[in-house]
Amino acid sequence: MTVTTTDRAGPAAEHRLPASSGAVAVRMQSVRKAFGDRIALDGADLSVAWGEVHALLGENGAGKSSLMNILAGFYGADSGVVEVDGRSVAFAEPRAASAAGIGMIHQHFKLVGPLTVLENLRLACGKRAGWTSHEAALSASQTMARDLGFVLPMDVRVDQLSVSEQQKVEILKVLLGGARILIMDEPTAVLAESEAAGMLDLARRLADDGRAVILITHKLRDVSATADRVTVMRAGKTVIDGASARGLSSAELARAMVGGETAVVRRGAASLSAQVVLELKGVGTAAAEHDVPLRDLNLRLHKGEILGVAGLGGNGQSELLETIIGLRAPIAGDIIMHGETAPVQPAERREAGLRFVPADRFHLGLFGSLSLAENLAVPALSGRRPEKRWWVTKGWMRGRAETSIRDYEIAGGVADTQARLLSGGNAQKLILAREFEGEFSILIVHSPVRGLDVRAAAAVQNRLLAAAARGVGVLMISEDLDEVLALSSRVAVLSHGRLSDAMPIEQTDRAELGRLILEGH
Amino acid sequence: MNGFVTGFLGDWIGAIPVFAAPYLLATTGLIINERAGVMNLGAEGIMSMGAVAAVIAMLSGLGLPMAVLMGCLAALGMTLLFALLTVVLRLEQVLSGLVIFAFGVGLSGVIGDSFANQPIKALGPIYPAAFTGLPRWLARFTDQDPLTYFAFILPFIVWWVLEKTELGLRLRSVGENAPAADAAGVNVMLMRLGAVLVGGIILGLAGAHLSLVGSQVWVTGMVSGRGWIAVALVTFARWNTLRAIGAAVLFGAVQAVIPLLLSSGLHVPIYLIQMMPYLATIAVLAASGMGRLRASAQPEDLARPFLREERR
Numbered sequence: 001m002t003v004t005t006t007d008r009a010g011p012a013a014e015h016r017l018p019a020s021s022g023a024v025a026v027r028m029q030s031v032r033k034a035f036g037d038r039i040a041l042d043g044a045d046l047s048v049a050w051g052e053v054h055a056l057l058g059e060n061g062a063g064k065s066s067l068m069n070i071l072a073g074f075y076g077a078d079s080g081v082v083e084v085d086g087r088s089v090a091f092a093e094p095r096a097a098s099a100a101g102i103g104m105i106h107q108h109f110k111l112v113g114p115l116t117v118l119e120n121l122r123l124a125c126g127k128r129a130g131w132t133s134h135e136a137a138l139s140a141s142q143t144m145a146r147d148l149g150f151v152l153p154m155d156v157r158v159d160q161l162s163v164s165e166q167q168k169v170e171i172l173k174v175l176l177g178g179a180r181i182l183i184m185d186e187p188t189a190v191l192a193e194s195e196a197a198g199m200l201d202l203a204r205r206l207a208d209d210g211r212a213v214i215l216i217t218h219k220l221r222d223v224s225a226t227a228d229r230v231t232v233m234r235a236g237k238t239v240i241d242g243a244s245a246r247g248l249s250s251a252e253l254a255r256a257m258v259g260g261e262t263a264v265v266r267r268g269a270a271s272l273s274a275q276v277v278l279e280l281k282g283v284g285t286a287a288a289e290h291d292v293p294l295r296d297l298n299l300r301l302h303k304g305e306i307l308g309v310a311g312l313g314g315n316g317q318s319e320l321l322e323t324i325i326g327l328r329a330p331i332a333g334d335i336i337m338h339g340e341t342a343p344v345q346p347a348e349r350r351e352a353g354l355r356f357v358p359a360d361r362f363h364l365g366l367f368g369s370l371s372l373a374e375n376l377a378v379p380a381l382s383g384r385r386p387e388k389r390w391w392v393t394k395g396w397m398r399g400r401a402e403t404s405i406r407d408y409e410i411a412g413g414v415a416d417t418q419a420r421l422l423s424g425g426n427a428q429k430l431i432l433a434r435e436f437e438g439e440f441s442i443l444i445v446h447s448p449v450r451g452l453d454v455r456a457a458a459a460v461q462n463r464l465l466a467a468a469a470r471g472v473g474v475l476m477i478s479e480d481l482d483e484v485l486a487l488s489s490r491v492a493v494l495s496h497g498r499l500s501d502a503m504p505i506e507q508t509d510r511a512e513l514g515r516l517i518l519e520g521h
Numbered sequence: 522m523n524g525f526v527t528g529f530l531g532d533w534i535g536a537i538p539v540f541a542a543p544y545l546l547a548t549t550g551l552i553i554n555e556r557a558g559v560m561n562l563g564a565e566g567i568m569s570m571g572a573v574a575a576v577i578a579m580l581s582g583l584g585l586p587m588a589v590l591m592g593c594l595a596a597l598g599m600t601l602l603f604a605l606l607t608v609v610l611r612l613e614q615v616l617s618g619l620v621i622f623a624f625g626v627g628l629s630g631v632i633g634d635s636f637a638n639q640p641i642k643a644l645g646p647i648y649p650a651a652f653t654g655l656p657r658w659l660a661r662f663t664d665q666d667p668l669t670y671f672a673f674i675l676p677f678i679v680w681w682v683l684e685k686t687e688l689g690l691r692l693r694s695v696g697e698n699a700p701a702a703d704a705a706g707v708n709v710m711l712m713r714l715g716a717v718l719v720g721g722i723i724l725g726l727a728g729a730h731l732s733l734v735g736s737q738v739w740v741t742g743m744v745s746g747r748g749w750i751a752v753a754l755v756t757f758a759r760w761n762t763l764r765a766i767g768a769a770v771l772f773g774a775v776q777a778v779i780p781l782l783l784s785s786g787l788h789v790p791i792y793l794i795q796m797m798p799y800l801a802t803i804a805v806l807a808a809s810g811m812g813r814l815r816a817s818a819q820p821e822d823l824a825r826p827f828l829r830e831e832r833r
Contacts, residue, residue, distance in 0.1 A: 074704070074829060093829075095706035110704035112694045113821065123694050124705035126687060173705070 024086065025050045025181055025212035026071065031080030033066055038412065038421060040066040044080070045238040046231050048181070048214055053207045055227035055245060056216045059257055059453040061412045061423035063236040064216045065107070068183045072104040073097030084181070099128075103179025105170045107186045107216075107451075113159030117141075117169050120158055125177035144176055148202065162314070163190045171202070182206060185216045189451050192312065192479075200226040218257070218453040220250045232256040254454060272489065272504075273303040276339075277473040278324070278354075278442050283333035285319055285497075292316040294323060295497045297333070301442065301473040306464060307502060308488030309477040311517055316497040317477050318359070321446045324475070325349060325356045327364075337442065350379065353441035357448055359477075361427045368420030372410070373401035375419050376434050404433035409459065425456030432463055443467055446477040461487055481513060493517055529785070533777055535661025539734055541773025542672035543568075543727045547751035548758060548765040549676050550723030555755055556683060557716030558696035560824040562618025563603050564724055565748025566625020571596040571728025573633035576739035579641040589668065589729050596725020597718060599625050604717045608710055611826035622748070630741045643737040644668060668730050675723070676762035683762070692716055696820035699827040709827050724748075750802050757805040759818035768805070775801050 026048040033041040041063045048054040058064045069075045071082065073091030082089055084100055091097040097104075111120050122137050131137040138154060145152050150168045158166060167187065174182060184203060188196035204226055207213045215227060223230050223245055232240035232253060240248075240256050278301040287293040294316050301307050311317065322328040324335065326346035335342040337352055358364035366375050377397045401415035408429045413422055422430060428448070435443070445464065449457035464487060468474050477494070478484050484491055485505065492502040493516040500516055547564055554561045561567075574595030578588040599621060606617035644666045652660040683689040694702040695712045703709050731747070732739055750772060758765040775797050782794050 093708075094704050095708075098706055104704070106704070110698070110701035112698045112701050114697050115690070115694065119690055120705075122687070123690050123702070123707065126690075127706075 023050050024048070025084070026214070027081070027083040028067065028071065029081040031067060031070060031082070032078045033063075033070060033075060034078060035421065038417065039236060041070075041077075041236045043237045044233060045241050046214075047242050048212045049229075050212050051207055051210050052228040053203050053213045053215055053226050054242070055223040055230040056214055056233065057218065057220075057223060057230055057253060057257060058233035059218060059425070059455060061235075061426060062233040062257075064233055065185055066236075067233070068104060068185060068214065068216060071097070071181075072102055072183060074104075098177055098179065101178060101180035102183070103174030103177060103181070104183040105167070105174055105185060105187060107189065109166050109170050111158045111166055111169060111173075114157060116155050116157055117152060117161070118154040120169060121154075121173055121176060124173040128177055141172065141176065144172055148172070148175070164192075164195050167191070167199070175206075179211075181212045181214070183214045183216065186218070186451070187215070188217065188219060188222055196222075220253055220454070223253065224250065257454070272305055273471075275303040276300050277303050277337065278475070279334075279336040280324070281334045281336065283323060283330045283335065285323055285328055286331050292319055292497045294319050294330070297497070297499045299475075299492070299499060299502070301475050303441070303473050304468055304471045305489045306468045306474040306476055306487050308484035308491040308505075309475065309494050309499070310481055310484045310491055310513055311479065311494035313479045315494050317446060317479070317494060319497070320494065320499075321356065321358060321444055321477060324444050325354065353439065354444070355435040355440045355442070356444040357428075357431050357435055357446065359446040359450060361424070361431060362420065365431045366419045366427060369418055371401075371416045372405065372413055372419060372422075372430060373397040373415040375430060376401050376404055376437075379434060379437070404430075404437075408433040424451040425453060428452060428460060429456065432460060436463065436467065441472055443472050443474045444477070445474065447479055448476065449480070449483060481510065481517070484513075485510065529781060531656075531658030531661070533774070533781055534658050536777040536781075537770060537773045538662065538665050538669050538673070539773075540776040541769045542669040543730045543735065543747055544751055544754060544772045544776075545672045545676065545765060545769035546723055546727035546730060547748060548754040548769055549672075549679055549762050550720040550727065551751055551755045552720075552758065552760055552762050552765060553679060553683075553692075553716050553723070554720040555823055556696045556760060556820055557692050557713050558699060558820055558822040558825065558827075559607060559713055559717050559720075560614045560618065561600075561603060561621075561717065561720065561724075562615060562752060563599070563621025563625060563748075564618075564751055565744055565746065566622040566629075567596045567599045567603075567721055567724040568728035568731065568748045569626050569629035569742075569744045570599045571725030572732040572744060573629040573636070573728075573739055574725075575729035576641060576732045577633065577636050579733070580636050580639060585642075585644055585733070588733060589726070592729030592733075593722045593725040596721050596728060599628075600718055600721025600724070603721070604714055607826070608713045608717060611828055614824045614826070626742065626744070633739050633741060637739050637741055640738050641733070644733045666734050668726065668734055671726075672730065673766065676766050679762045693820070696822055699822045699825070700829075703827070703829060713827075727751075746799065750798060753802045753806050756819075757809050759809070760820065761818070771805075772798060772801060 024047060026046065028044065028046040031041050031044040044063055044067050046056065046067065056064050066075065070077045073094040073096050076090070084102065089100060112123065115123065118138060118141060121141050122131065126137060129140060131140065141154060150172065152165060152168055158169060161169070167190065187199050191199060200222060203213050203215055215222065217223065227245040229242045230240065230245045230248065230253065231238060231242050234257060280297055280299040283294055283297045285294045292315060309320070319328060323330055326344065326349045337349065337354065343349055343352065362368050367378070374397060377392065377400065398415040405415065410426050410429045410433065412426050419427065419430060448460050448464065452460065464474055464476065476484065476488060488505055490502040490504050491508065491513065493500040493513060495517065547568060551561060551564055571592040575588045575592035578591035583591065603617060603621045606612045607614045646664040647667055649664060652664045655663070683693060691702065691707045692712055694705065694707060695709050699709050728744065731744060736743055754765065754768045754772065758768045779794055779797065782789065783791065
């Protein structure tokens with residue numbers, strides 16, 4: 001595995017379509033879908049041919065996933081036309097869609113964690129594949145895995161596999177079920193760069209075999225590298241309907257996607273204040289199942305800097321975040337905030353100016369079933385409120401929420417919307433709006449732009465830069481090296497629970513960091 | 522020592538299977554429910570219905586097989602109501618369970634009122650001749666009625682179905698991750714419905730065992746918390762029907778020692794002795810709470826209603 005960028009433009013992009021291609025596999029027209037009073041789709045069109053990789057491009061919340069969930073039978077459309085292979089269809093359930101040869105590889109994998117790989121495969125397609133015995137299922141699965149070039153243990157519980165292995169199980173599942181129309185929902189979002197290139201190659205190969213592949217993405221690079229044609233959606237509508245991917249420039253696609261000027265990230269000035277806001281001295285955490293213990297970890301976060309922590313996921317990132325915010329007690333070492341030993345309780349650390357943005361937005365971040373207004377009000381309830389009011393009213397919460405929704409451009413919801421109905425980008429903006437409230441001096445963020453589209457990512461990154469410019473010390477834990485290089489003034493590498501010394505960004509480069517990330521230090 | 526074995530200890534061991542069987546049946550039924558992701562807190566009420574219906578059938582002269590069948594049918598009726606609330610209407614499972622508990626206990630009291638405290642002909646051992654050569658305590662231990670035999674065979678059958686068959690795979694997938702099972706083409710609602718109803722029938726058997734084999738009479742409120750203890754035993758058995766055998770035998774032993782202690786003339790307050798099963802429940806729940814065993818065995822989608830178009 002390498003960290004270098006694979007240059008996929010040029011001759012590699014000259015793909016031939018097989019002779020049988022060209023006929024229409026999927027046609028969707030004027031599709032409309034509302035969840036309660038939130039309109040997800042209104043006037044969505046899509047037309048996909050056999051043998052092509054068709055990119056479905058759009059911002060977070062543009063309706064890409066909703067449209068594909070309708071095609072795969074998870075949601076019913078309120079109105080509109082859906083045709084597969086020329087026949088009008090309305091799938092009542094996912095089973096009907098997969099019987100028609102439609103397979104969806106979801107962004108959040110639909111795998112049963114405690115079951116083994118083989119059990120998951122048997123569950124999904126045992127009946128259709130006609131497997132009568134354990135051995136038949138095993139040999140068919142292994143053959144298919146070998147054909148695709150996957151190395152997968154069949155008897156291991158799925159929740160013990162890495163994310164990219166789980167994705168391979170999903171793909172196997174869909175192909176063994178006989179899918180001819182493949183929907184891949186942001187397949188590269190969860191993968192490292194080299195793995196992502198392999199995944200796009202696979203999409204290409206599957207299309208060359210005569211299948212139709214729909215690639216949901218918000219990465220412009222995926223489109224130019226792999227897709228034959230592209231459909232762009234904005235706010236539930238199709239704005240570019242099946243144009244040739246090579247006929248459009250990245251700038252044109254980006255403009256179609258965001259509907260206005262593209263956002264640009266501003267880079268902060270690199271001057272290091274002498275004041276240290278957060279210091280970790282020899283911190284270690286207990287070893288436990290599924291955890292990567294931190295070992296003798298030292299870190300000094302200065303006022304007004306962005307300190308990037310690079311590294312591959314699963315090297316102690318979550319443990320580091322949880323230790324700093326107080327959810328995990330270290331067994332060794334000291335955590336020092338503003339020159340004093342940090343208080344034990346997370347609430348007291350918050351009171352002392354610590355804020356955090358976790359990687360999993362709904363696990364440690366938001367309350368899915370509470371409204372936006374309630375989510376925004378929760379931290380204000382325990383702390384000292386500037387309003388000095390002892391009671392909380394709906395009006396008070398809603399008033400605060402409306403300001404935040406406007407300032408942070410949280411789309412797809414009003415103050416009373418449940419947080420779980422938000423798309424990934426808007427959920428992240430909601431967390432930022434809440435965490436950035438009031439005075440704070442230390443900000444810990446983990447993978448702040450994971451799964452966000454271009455504009456949402458830029459908005460989040462600009463907020464981080466603005467916070468640093470105000471004097472906040474920002475610790476950015478990220479698995480995306482580009483992001484670390486773009487924003488940080490200093491960078492350290494986390495590997496197997498150990499953190500390297502922080503280096504000024506000017507004194508290092510992608511190659512050196514890549515070596516540290518892969519080989520440790 | 523020999524006298525002790527043939528005396529107190531022999532009586533105790535010989536009584537264990539009959540006391541353990543209702544726990545074992547109820548726990549097995551509940552494990553089927555919970556592995557499919559449905560938490561049935563109505564067990565106490567469903568068992569009460571099974572117990573009262575079996576006695577009413579016996580007192581009406583329908584005979585033992587019909588009495589067992591009536592017990593199962595009454596429990597099935599109660600379970601259908603529970604399934605309607607939780608699986609079809611997707612209401613909060615805990616609340617629905619409490620409703621069924623209160624309704625079942627209350628209804629069994631009302632319809633059983635005129636049949637209460639009338640002894641019935643017991644369901645007894647079927648092969649008394651087969652065990653004559655054995656020591657008395659062992660003969661009493663092994664010589665049981667068909668319902669008790671069935672209670673000890675059923676966990677093996679259920680274990681085999683859950684762990685080794687396609688049907689079991691689908692049932693477990695629904696309990697662990699309903700959206701994933703749905704995406705894999707499993708009919709989540711049908712699966713949960715089936716699991717709840719089969720579990721309910723087995724709960725009815727547990728109730729029928731209590732009244733036909735155990736007490737051989739209907740007394741209002743006679744299930745007296747066994748349904749709740751079974752709910753706790755599911756956790757103690759870590760959702761595995763084979764472990765449930767051990768758990769049920771342990772509680773059968775605790776329950777079996779009560780009448781012996783009461784009749785032995787020991788000067789111990791009666792309430793302290795009768796408290797033992799509940800104290801044991803607290804003890805085993807505390808034991809299962811220690812370590813991380815509980816977290817790793819509990820079905821992940823337990824008590825979570827499934828609606829496809831709902832985002833999580």
